[in-house]
Amino acid sequence: MKKRYIQIIRTVIAWxxxxxxxxxxxxxxMTSIRPMSEILDGWWNFKExxxxxxxxxxxxxxPTASLKNGMKNSFIVAIPSTVLPxxxxxMAGYGFSRYRxxxxxxxFFIIILTLTLxxxxxxxxxxxxxxSLGLVDKYLGLILVHTAWGIPWITFFMRNFFSTIPSNVxxxxxxxxxxxxxxxxxxxxxxxxxxxxxxxxxQFTWVWSDxxxxxxxxxxxxxxxxxxxxxxxxxxxxxxxxxxxxxxxLVMLVPLLVYAVLQKQYVKGMVGxxxx
Amino acid sequence: MLKKGLMIxxxxxxxxxxxxxxxxxxxxxxxxxxxxFMPVLKAFEEETGIEVEYKVYRAEDLANxxxxxxxxxxxxxxxxxxxASFIREYGKKGHIMDVSSVxxxxxxxxxxLDPVQVGNRLYGAAYTAKVKPGFWYxxxxxxxxxxxxxxxxxxxxxxxxxxxxxxxxxxxxxxxGVGWPLSDVTEHFxxxxxxxxxxxxxxxxxxxxxxxxxxxxxxxxxxxxxxxYFSEPxxxxxxxxxxxxxxxxxxxxxxxITGMVDDPSDLGVFSLPGAKGMVxxxxxxxxxxxxxxxxxxxxxxxxxxxxxxxxxxxxxGGHIATNKYVKLSAYPPVDAEVAKLMEGVExxxxxxxxxxxxxxxxxxxxxxxxWVRPERLDTVLKVLDEKLx
Amino acid sequence: xxRAKLSHYAFFILPALLLLAAFVVYPSLRTIYxxxxxxxxxxxxxxxxxxxxxxxxxxxxGFKRGFPMGTLIHNxxxxxxxxxxxxxxGLLLAVLxxxxxxxxxxxxxxxxxxxxxxxxxxxxxRFMFDGNVGVVNMFLKFLGLHTQTWTAYPETALLSxxxxxxxxxxxxxxxxxxxxxxxxxxxxxxxxxxxxxSRFRMFFNITIPLLKxxxxxxxxxxxxxxxxxxxxxxVATMGGPGGASNVLALQMYxxxxxxxxxxxxxxxxxxxxxxxxxxxxxxxRLSTRE
Numbered sequence: 001m002k003k004r005y006i007q008i009i010r011t012v013i014a015w016x017x018x019x020x021x022x023x024x025x026x027x028x029x030m031t032s033i034r035p036m037s038e039i040l041d042g043w044w045n046f047k048e049x050x051x052x053x054x055x056x057x058x059x060x061x062x063p064t065a066s067l068k069n070g071m072k073n074s075f076i077v078a079i080p081s082t083v084l085p086x087x088x089x090x091m092a093g094y095g096f097s098r099y100r101x102x103x104x105x106x107x108f109f110i111i112i113l114t115l116t117l118x119x120x121x122x123x124x125x126x127x128x129x130x131x132s133l134g135l136v137d138k139y140l141g142l143i144l145v146h147t148a149w150g151i152p153w154i155t156f157f158m159r160n161f162f163s164t165i166p167s168n169v170x171x172x173x174x175x176x177x178x179x180x181x182x183x184x185x186x187x188x189x190x191x192x193x194x195x196x197x198x199x200x201x202x203q204f205t206w207v208w209s210d211x212x213x214x215x216x217x218x219x220x221x222x223x224x225x226x227x228x229x230x231x232x233x234x235x236x237x238x239x240x241x242x243x244x245x246x247x248x249x250l251v252m253l254v255p256l257l258v259y260a261v262l263q264k265q266y267v268k269g270m271v272g273x274x275x276x
Numbered sequence: 277m278l279k280k281g282l283m284i285x286x287x288x289x290x291x292x293x294x295x296x297x298x299x300x301x302x303x304x305x306x307x308x309x310x311x312x313f314m315p316v317l318k319a320f321e322e323e324t325g326i327e328v329e330y331k332v333y334r335a336e337d338l339a340n341x342x343x344x345x346x347x348x349x350x351x352x353x354x355x356x357x358x359x360a361s362f363i364r365e366y367g368k369k370g371h372i373m374d375v376s377s378v379x380x381x382x383x384x385x386x387x388x389l390d391p392v393q394v395g396n397r398l399y400g401a402a403y404t405a406k407v408k409p410g411f412w413y414x415x416x417x418x419x420x421x422x423x424x425x426x427x428x429x430x431x432x433x434x435x436x437x438x439x440x441x442x443x444x445x446x447x448x449x450x451x452x453g454v455g456w457p458l459s460d461v462t463e464h465f466x467x468x469x470x471x472x473x474x475x476x477x478x479x480x481x482x483x484x485x486x487x488x489x490x491x492x493x494x495x496x497x498x499x500x501x502x503x504x505y506f507s508e509p510x511x512x513x514x515x516x517x518x519x520x521x522x523x524x525x526x527x528x529x530x531x532x533i534t535g536m537v538d539d540p541s542d543l544g545v546f547s548l549p550g551a552k553g554m555v556x557x558x559x560x561x562x563x564x565x566x567x568x569x570x571x572x573x574x575x576x577x578x579x580x581x582x583x584x585x586x587x588x589x590x591x592x593g594g595h596i597a598t599n600k601y602v603k604l605s606a607y608p609p610v611d612a613e614v615a616k617l618m619e620g621v622e623x624x625x626x627x628x629x630x631x632x633x634x635x636x637x638x639x640x641x642x643x644x645x646x647w648v649r650p651e652r653l654d655t656v657l658k659v660l661d662e663k664l665x
Numbered sequence: 666x667x668r669a670k671l672s673h674y675a676f677f678i679l680p681a682l683l684l685l686a687a688f689v690v691y692p693s694l695r696t697i698y699x700x701x702x703x704x705x706x707x708x709x710x711x712x713x714x715x716x717x718x719x720x721x722x723x724x725x726x727g728f729k730r731g732f733p734m735g736t737l738i739h740n741x742x743x744x745x746x747x748x749x750x751x752x753x754x755g756l757l758l759a760v761l762x763x764x765x766x767x768x769x770x771x772x773x774x775x776x777x778x779x780x781x782x783x784x785x786x787x788x789x790x791r792f793m794f795d796g797n798v799g800v801v802n803m804f805l806k807f808l809g810l811h812t813q814t815w816t817a818y819p820e821t822a823l824l825s826x827x828x829x830x831x832x833x834x835x836x837x838x839x840x841x842x843x844x845x846x847x848x849x850x851x852x853x854x855x856x857x858x859x860x861x862x863s864r865f866r867m868f869f870n871i872t873i874p875l876l877k878x879x880x881x882x883x884x885x886x887x888x889x890x891x892x893x894x895x896x897x898x899x900v901a902t903m904g905g906p907g908g909a910s911n912v913l914a915l916q917m918y919x920x921x922x923x924x925x926x927x928x929x930x931x932x933x934x935x936x937x938x939x940x941x942x943x944x945x946x947x948x949x950r951l952s953t954r955e
Contacts, residue, residue, distance in 0.1 A: 025789075027793070040514065121938045131348055
């Protein structure tokens with residue numbers, strides 16, 4: 001009886017916390033779907049309540065910072081910036097988990113070191129390198145940096161993943177005369193798919209959410225990514241919470257969808273890349 | 277025969293390529309401000325057949341982007357509106373086209389082109405201007421309480437007291453969200469209680485921010501801040517709406533406010549009593565050296581700043597022409613009151629726009645601090661001197 | 666594990682290493698180099714001296730007067746407040762939510778802050794603490810307390826961002842701890858219950874010790890994030906007012922891309938990196954153990 005009682009209290013507290021946690025989201029959502037005049041004194045006033053698509057239309061077709069283009073651009077950057085490092089780092093993770101080779105420990109140590117680096121550490125030289133390669137303000141430049149930046153953690157993550165796959169399948173295949181490459185592409189990759197999905201969900205969200213690298217490397221008005229356009233929603237002569245709120249909702253929608261669809265993999269990735 | 281045909285084809289093709297030129301103009305105006313600018317571009321398209329694409333970009337952000345772009349010998353647009361200080365600096369560094377061949381300085385108000393002139397080279401052109409005349413109020417509100425614009429500082433203080441007495445806890449709205457609304461008010465105090473000369477000396481870094489002249493003027497402002505007459509800084513368009521609906525009585529703003537309210541004829545404005553100068557901020561445009569269509573870009577720039585171009589713009593309200601040949605009849609009636617205030621005062625460049633760079637950022641940021649913690653004036657002035665180095 | 670032919674492991678590992686060398690390792694080394702040279706490329710310690718004596722980094726007057734106290738202190742405050750709050754809150758939530766109905770929905774709600782871009786998180790924090798439209802002021806008004814735009818005042822700007830970021834980040838520690846709790850065998854608790862241990866004792870004697878590896882990871886990752894925090898500050902306050910909410914990463918950005926002083930910006934970058942490396946030593950020990 002007492003146990004049941006506690007259970008109920010716990011449930012109530014938990015839902016209360018969830019509601020409090022949700023309030024800021026409700027606020028931004030309310031602001032995005034209602035006209036500014038109604039929310040001047042706070043979105044929780046419901047004396048008047050009208051729905052309007054204006055804020056979303058405004059953000060979507062914004063003259064400076066149209067999110068239509070911004071989201072398109074973000075996809076153009078985020079998709080290759082997810083596929084490339086995944087491919088490259090999955091191979092590297094496999095290499096580290098299955099082979100012995102000279103200076104392996106040192107190399108792996110360097111990879112772990114780079115895992116902790118702040119992006120600020122590479123910012124200025126990256127700008128200089130990309131400038132000398134003519135890749136400033138080009139997506140290729142940004143994709144390369146994202147790829148390189150994603151490699152350490154995916155390598156680490158996939159190495160841990162591969163060490164949970166027993167190697168006897170590979171040994172059997174090897175005895176049958178399969179080469180290392182065939183084994184990797186035919187046998188290992190399919191087995192690694194769950195791990196790859198986790199890594200992909202995270203890498204994609206992170207690249208989509210990136211602001212700092214884009215801020216440094218991309219600056220043509222029509223090339224700006226979605227995250228860069230959010231602060232731009234405040235024009236010199238026009239600041240509008242409604243627009244800003246609608247833009248925020250739109251920009252977070254994509255990672256939110258990824259999370260909703262790949263929730264299990266997402267959380268596994270979050271847990272797995274930091275825990276063994 | 278075939279040869280001739282090919283040649284004609286080639287000429288036609290070239291002509292088509294020539295016709296297909298699209299120029300990119302980058303300016304700061306979004307929303308209603310942008311709509312007021314479009315007719316000017318449209319007139320140019322009709323006159324020349326050259327297509328123009330408009331992109332909005334804040335000067336604050338351009339300040340970030342352009343140096344890097346220039347370093348890579350690129351430019352995001354063909355005609356770009358930007359701070360005069362920036363145009364001057366990057367003109368000297370060789371990234372900006374000399375336009376003295378298409379712009380005649382004699383056509384413009386005295387001193388209007390000075391900020392973009394270096395020797396006999398002209399790195400930009402002056403488009404229309406905004407003035408920052410003083411505190412705006414609703415005539416209907418003043419009428420309701422029987423109030424009049426003040427003629428002396430004491431009357432101004434009395435006005436603030438009266439307003440508080442009738443229920444305006446904080447009579448003056450303070451705009452924020454971007455840096456300039458607070459610096460505009462501050463400059464108005466510096467000009468009124470210092471002098472127009474002080475504004476120029478500060479721009480040319482001839483006088484320290486910790487000097488007595490600056491301190492005297494700033495303390496006038498600080499005394500009002502300490503009294504709590506100014507509201508807390510709030511996103512400036514949000515507070516504009518709140519001011520208009522009657523949460524506040526006064527709002528210091530530039531002349532563009534006339535284009536942002538429902539009923540401009542209800543607007544009144546007064547300068548601080550004794551102000552002998554007024555900030556006159558022309559919008560400057562330049563052509564980057566890296567444009568792909570230099571001739572067309574020059575044509576566009578010349579058109580924008582011509583009598584015809586500027587007349588079209590001022591007709592939309594909120595803008596004052598820099599071109600001397602724009603007729604008074606070109607203005608809507610609301611702007612007449614502003615023009616009246618301009619008579620007999622010295623026209624001055626904007627302080628932080630003229631200095632620009634890291635100082636401008638620091639200036640804005642420090643003013644936000646001063647607004648909520650006026651007792652920290654000493655530190656604020658000290659930091660400003662440090663950032664000027 | 667097999668000792669392999671060069672051609673084999675090179676095929677697997679080299680592409681990753683090359684990209685890493687070109688776009689991460691070399692730029693990092695170059696930043697170290699830049700921190701020691703002036704514009705002409707001559708060796709100098711001026712950058713270090715300037716940065717560490719600058720009011721931007723450390724402002725002793727701030728202790729008497731209030732914020733700003735300099736980015737160094739601001740980041741330390743971020744760590745001092747945000748780290749214990751978000752880690753402990755995460756643990757508490759993980760324990761509270763274990764085995765409750767509707768738990769996956771509640772968890773998702775709390776985890777939302779981690780899913781969205783931090784730049785949006787910054788907008789939301791700014792919005793929460795706004796004087797007119799902010800939800801924080803809704804509560805204060807309801808309780809009859811003073812309301813204001815909390816990010817506009819030097820005393821509260823940084824604290825608003827810090828508390829706002831607890832809201833964003835708690836989901837991280839909660840999810841990790843939840844996963845950790847699943848790995849603790851039920852028998853441990855059953856055995857303790859037979860011995861008559863209270864829930865409280867079980868929590869401190871079983872749960873916390875067994876979650877230690879997770880705590881190491883959560884604390885390290887949170888520390889790293891606190892040292893690197895940038896997006897939130899950039900969009901919510903730009904480090905203002907008067908530098909009262911400035912942080913190291915934004916200071917580095919301003920030096921590099923507003924003042925174009927690469928020497929000073931490199932010094933700040935090196936400092937952040939040294940701090941992150943120091944912070945991650947415990948986790949590195951954990952993860953390099955084979």
